[in-house]
Amino acid sequence: MNGLLAYISRRLGLTLLILLAVSFTVYLIFALLPYDPASLTCGKSCNDPGIIEANRHRLGYDKPFFEQYWIFIVGLFAGRDFGEGAAALHCAAPSFGYSFQQHACVTDLIFDALPVTLSLAIGSLILWLIVGVGLGIVAARFRGKIWDTLSTAFVLVGTSLPTFLTGLMLIVFLVIKLDWSPFPAGGYTAPDEDIVGWFLSMVLPWVTLAFAYAAIYTRFVRSQIIEISTEDYIRTARAKGLSDGIILGKHTMRAALAPIVTMAGLDFAGLLGGAILTEAVFNLPGMGRLSLNAVVDIDLPVIVGTTIFAAAIVVIMNAILDIVYAFIDPRVRV
């Protein structure tokens, strides 16, 4: 057990270091850009020197770079005040900064967008796991048969279709060409307002996003199962007369589970940063659109905040998966 604790603390230390490195680099890259961050605070074409200088001071852009970064990091844990006295704008922890263009704390913007992206990511994760793992198993079991060929075709089309084209084609076929389509062509309905409307508005985005992932998972699961089937313990299980179903469920899938879970965990974490294309096609106000709009408007605090947030989720998920493994598999703890 000591080994496990040591491993976890080492892994968490490493995670913290990577997070610092990534956040620092993102911060640095955007500080090096040829922009005056203060004059961007009131939009692209704003030139009131009074406002600009006041915002420069409020956002701390008049301080040296390292101090700015340090204040940003402290703000993440302790919250942050922009400006002094009664006029100060307060953003509670974890503060990712303040957007003067949108007059909101970046954290609030992120938390507004996150439920949309979460709806999208969770729904499509379920869909692509069912389809991908299911088809992968079928393809591996009936290797070389018609089902295998069909799944290969599915994989090929799924990996060759850019996501935005899948989405657009679904819109053309199911929404524009069919008049009776129950699915809207875009937009988001919050589930607490109208749960049916929410579900209907999410179906096409789920299918779009899941299609590409399901193809990758089908290929992955198929090759995993085929590889595991050649192992000695599978042959032993077959030799002692176990049925194919029991071998698959109790032996093969158990071994295939770990890599599938890792892959799903990382893909899911990556999506939480925003499924930019799917959100763009279906006009969903999620994380992807938040950052895409921020880039178009050059809303620097939002760009930096969302990028660091997205990177942090991936890094943290990586650490969680590693630690979960250490529990399952003692060989990892070295």
Place this chain on the structure above:
Amino acid sequence: MFSKEAEQKVTGHSPRELAWRRFKSNKVAIPSLVVALLVILAVILAPLIYSLLGIDPAARDEGALDNRGEVPGDWNGISAKHPLGVVPGIGYDLLARMLFGARVSFLIALASTAITVFLGLLMGIVGGYFRGRVDGVIGRFTDFLLAFPTFFMIIALSAPTIERMEKSGLIQGNEARILYLIIIFAIFGWPYLSRIIRSQVISIRERDFVLSARALGASNFRILVKEVLPNVWTPVIIYVSLSLPGYLSAEAVFSYLGIGVQPPMPTLGTIIADSTKYMMNNSVYFFIPSLALILLVLTFNLLGDALRDALDPKSEN
């Protein structure tokens, strides 16, 4: 006393012959190779095709549009004069624009692939061959790059980087945008290849032929170029054939998001992005370039898979 017949049967086959045999026996390999070569030929010889078909990517046929700028009829004005119809709003010939656009798209994809391969080979070989601290530094750097939210960074860095390129005065407008895409694709692309190459080189450097070259007093540079490099072509060929379609669709994706090349210069991506504006009334205009891109990517993916199966038969996808 062996018969002459038996002697003839036991002929050796070079790895190249064996790979070619495996490639030929794959049902989709030859068709996808032929289609891929035809597409590349069509892109290279685009000017010839323009004059053969009497189309012109810069000529506007306003007679083909109605007074609202839409294409009359259901089929996007497909006719002998315009084999794939016309571009609504402006009256360009769609086939001519697609051929022209494909040239730009291929330029971006090929240049990105070339730089990716160069960087990946260099870093992978150097890291895998010299090991030790050099390898450690390259390894951490690739980890770091792979940890980045690539998609975000490409979008977020586009406007400022292009602006800075333009301010330098060396390159303007769409040329700067093309250069940006090429460079940023390569920067985030090489770590994948370098990892594959590195793992190959680590085993190659322990092989007898490298050892004997070293025993004969060959310099590191000579060993790298003459002994190691010829043995890593397999992953490079596979990588190239799979990254080309990847970059082709990446160009389309970023053009759709408004990050890439801007009109009036066509690429497959900008044509598709433009066609989405007319999706409601003229879905034929949307489907033609979209299907072209999908078929293109599909062909190169099939070719890449076939090449991988032929060159590296042990890998099961």
